[in-house]
Amino acid sequence: MTEKQATTRGETAGPTEPAPSGRDEVPDGGADVARVAAAASPLTVLGRAAGTIWSVPKARVGLILLAVFVLTAIFAPLLAPYAPTDNSFGRAEGGSAAHPLGTTTAGEDVLSQLIYGSRVSVLVGLVAGFGATLIAVLLGMSWGYTRGFAADVINFFVNLFLVIPGLPLMIVLAAYLQGGGLSMIIFVVVITGWAWGARVLRSQTQSLRSRDFITAAQFSGESSFRVVFREILPNMTSLITGSFFGAATAAILAESGLSFLGLGNTAMVSWGSMLFWAQNSNAILTGQWVLLFAPGLCIALLATSLTLINFGVDGLSNPRLREGKGR
Amino acid sequence: MTLLDVDDVSIVYEPRGAEPVTAVRGATFSLEQGEFVGLVGESGSGKSTLGFALTGLAKAPARISSGRIAFDGTDIAHLDGEDLRRQRRGGFAMVLQSGMNALNPVRTIANHFADIFAAHEHVPRGRRRERAVELVEKVELPASVLDRYPGELSGGMRQRVAIALAMSLDPRLLVFDEPTTALDVLVQRAVMDTIIELQREENFTAILVSHDLGVVLESTARVLVMHDGVIVEDGPSARILTDPQDDYTRMLLSHYADPRAEVVELPGLRVAGSQISTTGEPPAEPATDAAPSGRAGTRTGRTRAAVVLDGVSKVYPPPRRGEDPVTAVDDVSFTIEPGDALALVGASGSGKSTIAKLITGVERPTAGTVRLGDTDxxxxRRAGLRRLRRDVQMVFQDPYSALNPLHSVEYTLMRPVVNFGGLRGREARRRMLELLEIVGLTPVEQFAAKLPHQLSGGQRQRVVIARALACDPQVIIADEPVSMLDVSLRAGVLALIEDLREQWGVSLLFITHDLLSARVVTDKILVLNRGRVVERGETAQVLRFPEDDYTVELLDAVPQPGRAAD
Incomplete structure (x- = not known):
């Protein structure tokens, strides 16, 4: 129960929030005991979180999809029939037993490129998503907790990044840092992607800040740092997880976009660069629609899988959303 | 004529991924047309769940698992959405606890009525305005409220509007779910009077769901008492007052007393005149005497200091441009000598919480000085405030929000011990366990490992008190420490506070609107009205022989089951 004040106690006392019985005794219910035993170790907490996400059908589909992509990325060398840059095959061939998805105009195997390309997307998604979330958490929470001058300064920077249109900034940055490869792309995506998360986390921090238990922590002599990271942060798990998946989705799309525009390293095999080369060689005109369709579909599916997982994240720290249907 | 017939109804909660819980078990009763019945129980007793089910508002994960609710002959337990909607006109309606927040802030009150009339089309278009005026006048509001927005009305007015809205479909059964709980003490009384009046005039059947047996006995003719999902008592109010059959009802009744009486007795607490004595152990709250005796005085031997407020005023800047600045506290002076207990009473908006903020340094006075000993x-500034918190601690009103839901009791209590006590490791832990023992949460090891949601309200409040004691403060400010607790838990927490003050010599500033609890734990009292002190003196003296009208008004607002019999 993160956001509803306990002032609604008089209402239906659902079992998720065991209401005190008439006498002063521990509320009964075996489920509660189990829940607490679970809270003891961080590993079981993680397991329980995964369980919560898994219990939502949409999120389950998302998890399976994501797992497929991650496994593909990890085991790419085993799965791919050829090396992605091997251009010793016939050019622009259609699908055949040797090349199920055909070959590119440069004579590379499309399926192998697709499999290797997942590495870039998954890596950029996870790393840039993590980076953007980290900045969002640090800035958003300190912004939400402090008052006065420091908050105004952060406010200025966040608004600045919110106002600047993302894609043009990305293009400018990427063009300026030409040739930096993957790390450059991650950097650009992180720089342009953290501001919304910071804004969301800030407003939640502000609402938690006025709770009694925060005042109580201050009265216990806690430093601001501890109040923010030990008292407030754990209450925002679902928001932070949600913003991580959101940022990862945005990062995957941004990476593909940049590569498609030819602003990344065009020699590196990624779904975006596949699209770039396909576009360059007028693949649609030559009837090789698979060249555009396959990487496009993969990008869409990976982004969709993360978005689907986000449906399950809602239930993480809000028990009411876990109760499901018929609300 | 029997209007509502509830036959052996059970309701279960079936949350996903958890054990189902039975909230109501075999409820059986029937209501005659025009009856006014109270449904009383403490939190978790299933009273609201039953109330929701009666009006067809039970929703997942709650489910009516067995039994029959017959309203005027039709079984409403298994009606579908559209049939239920049509039933609402001339059928049943509900007024919620937070009904005043159920109004849409961007639409005028008239719009709310128009929506209902349009949905059911039972009032001809031309007569709608007229009918709305009629309805708001029934709840004693002027017709002009119709053109105002919810935000422009006070809480009491909004709750009246909610009642008028519920009335607009000419219901034959109205369920009031804690209709006054969220309101200010004085407003509570006025709204309750309106409800009683209305019921008498319109002669609809009404069910008043409430946790407060006092309020219910005062207003209804028949009372159902619920405990753990079971209706344990069903009878006329007068009989329940004089001759309760069930132990639970008897226990509830024992927690009411008149603060004006010469001798005030609550389970575990007895106050006569101005002498206070704690008699034995309260039945519901064991082990309050666990504190090591003979330890009066601060542990660290610091000198004791008095809290002195001298001509203190606090003016807040105007809420909107063009309005006047808000004077929350106006020229208030008082002193709390070491070891004294002072009650600060008043309705909401009287400035009592602002005074607490001034003493804790959260706010600065606009005029006058607040001193603790020699400290102004x-x-x-920041470091000074941190030092001040060693000496001034708070007990919060709402034990449900004062503990971080994710931290164990041990963590919560260890923090002040480590921060202020300078203790580390095993010593700190020993002190933490000692604190739990002081507040009577034994066995201590077991309680230390618990998370807040495993504790009852009374136990949570004990943890909050233990945390306040952790740094051995000189002054404790208790801001309505029992108002969120069930009646039966209050006496235990009050006894604990009283006990701690005597044993440890802590000064106490007890902020409350509840004069009964003020009478029980404090020696001196200060009555505030709109930021000004209107009456002060010995608690017993002031409450027994009040001089100011405002004090009398507050005293009248205390629910007393006995008054119904007069």
Missing amino acids: VGSL
Whole structure:
């Protein structure tokens, strides 16, 4: 129960929030005991979180999809029939037993490129998503907790990044840092992607800040740092997880976009660069629609899988959303 | 004529991924047309769940698992959405606890009525305005409220509007779910009077769901008492007052007393005149005497200091441009000598919480000085404030929000011990366990490992008190420490506070609107009205022989089951 004040106690006392019985005794219910035993170790907490996400059908589909992509990325060398840059095959061939998805105009195997390309997307998604979330958490929470001058300064920077249109900034940055490869792309995506998360986390921090238990922590002599990271942060798990998946989705799309525009390293095999080369060689005109369709579909599916997982994240720290249907 | 017939109804909660819980078990009763019945129980007793089910509002994960609710002959337990909607006109309606927040802030009150009339089309278009005026006048509001927005009305007015809205479909059964709980004490009374009046005039059947047996006995003719999902008592109010059959009802009744009486007795607490004595152990709250005796005085041997407020005023800037600045506290002076207990009473908006903020240094006074011993609290900066918190601690009103739901009791209590006590490791832990023992949460090891949601309200409040004691403060400010607790838990927490003050010599500033609890734990009292002190003196003296009208008004607002019999 993160956001509803306990002032609604008089209402239906659902079992998720065991209401005190008439006498002063521990509320009964075996489920509660189990829940607490679970809270003891961080590993079981993680397991329980995964369980919560898994219990939502949409999120389950998302998890399976994501797992497929991650496994593909990890085991790419085993799965791919050829090396992605091997251009010793016939050019622009259609699908055949040797090349199920055909070959590119440069004579590379499309399926192998697709499999290797997942590495870039998954890596950029996870790393840039993590980076953007980290900045969002640090800035958003300190912004939400402090008052006065420091908050105004952060406010200025966040608004600045919110106002600047993302894609043009990305293009400018990427063009300026030409040739930096993957790390450059991650950097650009992180720089342009953290501001919304910071804004969301800030407003939640502000609402938690006025709770009694925060005042109580201050009265216990806690430093601001501890109040923010030990008292407030754990209450925002679902928001932070949600913003991580959101940022990862945005990062995957941004990476593909940049590569498609030819602003990344065009020699590196990624779904975006596949699209770039396909576009360059007028693949649609030559009837090789698979060249555009396959990487496009993969990008869409990976982004969709993360978005689907986000449906399950809602239930993480809000028990009411876990109760499901018929609300 | 029997209007509502409830036959052996059970309701279960079936949350996903958890054990189902039975909230109501075999409820059986029937209501005659025009009856006014109270449904009383403490939190978790299933009273609201039953109330929701009666009006067809039970929703997942709650489910009516067995039994029959017959309203005027039709079984409403298994009606579908559209049939239910049509039933609402001339059928049943509900007024919620937070009904005043159920109004849409961007639409005028008239719009709310128009929506209902349009949905059911039972009032001809031309007569709608007229009918709306009629309805708001029934709840004693002027017709002009119709053109105002919810935000422009006070809480009491909004709750009246909610009642008028519920009335607009000419219901034959109205369920009031804690209709006054969220309101200010004085407003509560006025709204309750309106409800009683209305019921008498319109002669609809009404069910008043409430946790407060006092309020219910005062207003209804028949009372159902619920405990753990079972209706344990069903009878006329007068009989329940004089001759309760069930132990639970008897226990509830024992927690009411008149603060004006010469001798005030609650389970575990007895106050006569101005002498206070704690008699034995309260039945519901064991082990309050666990504190090591003979330890009066602060542990660290610091000198004791008095809290002195001298001509203190606090003016807030105007809420909107063009309005006048808000004077929350106006020229208030008082002193709390070491070991004294002072009650600060008043309705909401009287400035009592602002005074607490001034003493804790959260706010600075606009005029006058707040001092703790030699320290001028108003001029402290960050480091000074941190030092001040060693000496001034708070007990919060709502034990449900005062503990971080994710931290164990041990963590919560260890923090002040480590921060202020300078203790580390095993010593700190020993002190933490000692604190749990002081507040009577034994066995201590077991309680230390618990998370807040495993504790009842009374136990949570004990943890909050233990945390306040952790740094061995000189002054404890208790801001309505029992108002969120069930009646039966209050006496235990009050006894604990009283006990701690005597044993440890802590000064106490007890902020409350509940004069009964003020009478029980404090020696001196200060009555505030709109930021000004209107009456002060010995608690017993002031409450027994009040001089100011405002004090009398507050005293009248205390629910007393006995008054119904007069």
